[in-house]
Amino acid sequence: MIKVLFFGPVAERVGASEVQVKFHAGMILQDVRAHLQALHPEAFEIVCFAAVNGAHIHDMSLPLADYSEVVFMSRFSGG
Amino acid sequence: MKDAVRIQQEDFSQDEEIKALQASSKRMGGIATFIGCARDFSEGREVTEISFDAYGSMAVAEMNKLRDEAMTRFGLLDARIVHRVGVIGAGEQIVFIAAGAEHRAPALQACHWLIDELKQCVPIWKKEVTPQGDAWVTPHP
Numbered sequence: 001m002i003k004v005l006f007f008g009p010v011a012e013r014v015g016a017s018e019v020q021v022k023f024h025a026g027m028i029l030q031d032v033r034a035h036l037q038a039l040h041p042e043a044f045e046i047v048c049f050a051a052v053n054g055a056h057i058h059d060m061s062l063p064l065a066d067y068s069e070v071v072f073m074s075r076f077s078g079g
Numbered sequence: 080m081k082d083a084v085r086i087q088q089e090d091f092s093q094d095e096e097i098k099a100l101q102a103s104s105k106r107m108g109g110i111a112t113f114i115g116c117a118r119d120f121s122e123g124r125e126v127t128e129i130s131f132d133a134y135g136s137m138a139v140a141e142m143n144k145l146r147d148e149a150m151t152r153f154g155l156l157d158a159r160i161v162h163r164v165g166v167i168g169a170g171e172q173i174v175f176i177a178a179g180a181e182h183r184a185p186a187l188q189a190c191h192w193l194i195d196e197l198k199q200c201v202p203i204w205k206k207e208v209t210p211q212g213d214a215w216v217t218p219h220p
Contacts, residue, residue, distance in 0.1 A: 008132040008204025009215035051202075054137045071134055071202075077216040078131070078138075078162060078203025079115050079174050079194055 002032055002064060005071045006043070013043035023066040030060040032070055046074040083158065084142045086135055086203075088165040091175050096159050100179045103157040109183035111190035113176040119169035121216075124209045129173070131164040134202040138162070141201045145193055153189035155180050160193065162203060 002021040011017045014036075021032050029050060037044040050057050051071040052064065064070070080099055093114060101107060117129045142160045149158050161175040174197070178189035198218065205216045 005134065007134050007202065008206070011132070012215070049202075051134070051137060054140060071137070073134070073202055074204065074215075075218045076198065076200070076202055077205045077218045078133070078201050079198040 001067065002027070003067070003069045004032060004036065005069065007071070007073060008077075009046055009074050010043050010072060013046070014040045021070075023064070023068075027064045028060070029057060029062045029064060029070065032064065033060060033072065036072070044072070047072045048075050049073040084139060084146055084160050086133055086138055086142075086162050086164055088163060090163070090172055091161045093172075093175060093177075096161065096175055096177055100157050100159055100177050104179065106181055107156050107179040108181050109186040110177060110179045111183070111186040112178075113174075113190050113194050114172055115174040115194070117167045117169050117171050117173055121207055124207075124211060126169055126207045126209050128166050128168045128208045130166050130206045130208060130213070131162075131173070132204045132206070133162075133164045135164075138201050138203055142197065145196050145200065148196075149178065149189045149193050153178070153180060153185040153192070155185065155189055158189065158193065160197070162197070162201070164203070166208075 004019050006014045146158045157179045159177045176193045178186045180186040206213050
């Protein structure tokens, strides 16, 4: 399973702070994004960044390992 | 002693943070600080409180990276960054940054750089609570 976390405005639009996506061999980050974007298009309108296991990821073709933690995030507004 | 980089719900004491900074070196000739506070007015609306959400583990990691980079880039002797999360009332403190260096110029530059970078790189989001409803804040460029 891939654990996907959402925070702030993205979590509000998804209606959850965490979902699970079934892992399959050869899975890449874009697969997870495409799956969730189809379910929550309004949330992904504001997604600007992705992280895997706590690190910023710019390459959506990144291969994922089972039990990875993925986060899709909107622009930050701390401070 | 508390960690130099923290995310916490409770308020912080700038006096305690500055004492901790000063305790790290007696060569410190300049200390610059920044405190971000919750305003009671934004975008033409009254704001009663601000609610902060954070990807905690990554936020602390990113804040530590910023501190490390500032130490190197500006030749700091020490730096501290504290950011609150949860619900913060209008007028309360949100974020504290302190940069200590041998001289004032790098301390001031580092403090300015740190808050600008924090806003860009640290996964924290704020929602303003107003009498007209709640709204997530869209970052200013």
